[in-house]
Amino acid sequence: MNRSRKLAPLLNTASYVSLGGASDTSPILTALRRSALSYTQWTLALCIVLTAALLQTGCSTVAQIGQAAGVVTPQQAESMVKTGQSVGKAFEKITPEQEYYVGRAVGATLLSTHKVYANDAATRYVNLVGQTLAMASDKPETFGGYHFLIFEDDDVNAFAAPGGLIFLSRGMLRLCKNEDDLAAVLAHEVAHVNLGHAIGAIKGSRWTAAATVVGTEGLKNVGGEQLAQATTAFEGSISDITGTLVNSGYARGQERDADTLAVTILKRVGYNPAALARVLGNMAHDIKPGGAGFAKTHPPPDARIADLNKLNTAGQAGTPPPARQQRFNAAMAGV
Amino acid sequence: MTTRQLWMATALALMIAGASGSATAADMSVQIRNAQLRATPSYLGKITGSAPYAQRVEVLQTQGDWLEVRSAAATGWLHKSALTTKKIVIKAGASDVGATASGEELALAGKGFNSDIEADFKNKNAEVSFAPIDRMEKITVSPSEARAFLDQGGVKPVAGGAR
Structure with a gap:
């Protein structure tokens, strides 16, 4: 038998x-x-x-x-x-090391259509503010750490790639009138990284493809064909994420979650938690519905402000010292 | 093998596997490129040493989001986001952390992605330059620089403290 x-x-x-x-x-x-x-x-x-x-x-x-x-x-x-x-x-969650490699490729892909703004003083300043927020966030440690970069566009825009690579446009910086406004914008992007939103944009079919790639036990001898399949899944994942960041945007609920966490992070550091609603107010004034960049990929600012108003955003003690505004003005002079 | 023996083997396996799970819970792996251990559970704490990616550390105690660990070289505190309960195996002779691989690591190649796949991606997408990303990653702000920056700008939480 x-x-x-x-x-x-x-x-x-x-x-x-x-x-x-x-x-x-x-x-x-x-x-x-x-x-x-x-x-x-x-x-x-x-x-x-x-x-x-x-x-x-x-x-x-x-x-x-x-x-x-x-x-x-x-x-x-x-x-x-x-x-x-x-x-x-x-089938487990992606590891920080893998998130790092996805983030690098997403960032490199975004920068293939967005020119880097060459202003070391402004870039350094944005990194200082951003790092204080990342340190106080729910996920301060990522494989390669948090890094911030400005790109040339006049449109109001910002992207957070997986792992902590965060990009914002000169147009977005111009919308910020002080350091607390800038902190609010960066805190929102750090929150997207904390919450794994970009990684979540990778389609389920990529995981299925991944499972097929790993379906054989001959993994110890990964050959050209398996590497090619893995790279195809990688390319697909990158395109899922950039498509979401640039075109379709996140779900309204994800933006709300990122705003909520941003307010928490701002409070932890000591920036004005009301600054986020303030920047969104500036946006509502400056950007047009149906416009490019942020306007296309984010819920209307008024809707987000309404959600933020449900949170307790009190917590700023007094007026910020002049030194804070002075360094903001100095760093943003050329922007 | 009889059905009874089969059930007994399964029950035995369940019992022993269950017991082993808790016995190793105190050991964790560093899941970031290079973790800096601190004397106190805070980024303000003095650096006592560092632990590289994949190194196993012994957890001594937990306080909020921080864990006190003993590594091969030092004892100190790490934020929980730097650690995983998973064991990470690095392939012998790997030239960089991205080249890590073992039987199980490679299982993740399809979704996961390491330096080999990045290299393959670069070959196939020559128009995508990684140079700006490499430069961006070189911009670093140490916890002490961040602290000095906050102090200089009078940024401090109203209640509690930055973590």
């Missing part, structure tokens, strides 16, 4: 449970097929893998039991551990 054939439906069930419908490329299935185990070993291996799938953690221990019991070889146990971890991890 061919016991492997008899087990096939069960194994397919196992792959369904762990991969949500992935087909023959299931790493678990592939690993089991390659293992060439006896029926007893198959049964125990299936039991182990199902248990590990249920637990998601502790896979190595389960495989160790199998190994200790003498039913699987150390190599087979290792293979199962690796495969189990791959399946679990492929």
Whole structure:
């Protein structure tokens, strides 16, 4: 009797449970097929893998039991551990290191159509303000840290790439009348990074493609074809994000969440939390509905101000000292 | 193997796997390029040492968003966003952190993306220049510079404090 054939439906069930419908490329299935185990070993291996799938953690221990019991070889146990971890991890949240590489490519792509504004004093100043906000944010540590850059456009615009690369236009800077206004704009962008909004714009189909790329266990020998597939998924992810940042914009709820967190960050640092509504008021005055840049990708400023008015934005103690306005004026002189 | 033996093996596996999960909870990995350990749970704290990407650290205690950890070289505090419970394996001989890879790391290549994929992306998209991004990443502000900047501008929270 061919016991492997008899087990096939069960194994397919196992792959369904762990991969949500992935087909023959299931790493678990592939690993089991390659293992060439006896029926007893198959049964125990299936039991182990199902248990590990249920637990998601502790896979190595389960495989160790199998190994200790003498039913699987150390190599087979290792293979199962690796495969189990791959399946679990492929669907987990992106790591900070990966977010970093996505962010770099998103930033580079944005700058291919937006010229960098060469003004070291203004750039340094924006980075100083931005860094104080990032440090007080919910996610002060990212793989490569937070960095801020100004681009030439006269349109009011700002983008936050994954990992903490933040870009804002000269037009946006001109809208800010003081350091607190600038802090409010930057806090909103830092909040988008904290909340992972850009990464969230990557389409689900990219993850499916990723799962297919990793579907084989021959990962130790990643060849040209797999690299090409991975790069295609990467390019797709970059285009999902830039498309959202430049054209479609985030959902209204995401903008509201970013505004809410921005107010919290401003309070933590000591900038005026009411500055965000103030800058939005300037925007409502300056930008036209249906216009380019920020106007196209963000909810109408009035709607955001209405939401902000529901929050407690009190908290500014007295008038900012003249030194703050003086350094703002000095840094923004050429902008 | 009988059905009974199968169930017993499963139950045993469940028990042992469950127990092992909690035993390793105190160890975490650095998930940023280079983490600076501080003497106190704050960015104002003096730097006591650093821990590179993927290094395992032992968690000694937690205070709010900060964890006191012991690394190979030093003991100090790290913000929780610098740490993960996952184990990160770096491929032997990797020339930079982006080239990290193990069997499980590579599983993420499709969605994830490392320096190899960035290099491939650059080859295929020659019109996209990474030079401005490289320059942008060189602009850094240390916590002490940030603190001095806030003091100079009279920026301070009304209640509580910057974290």
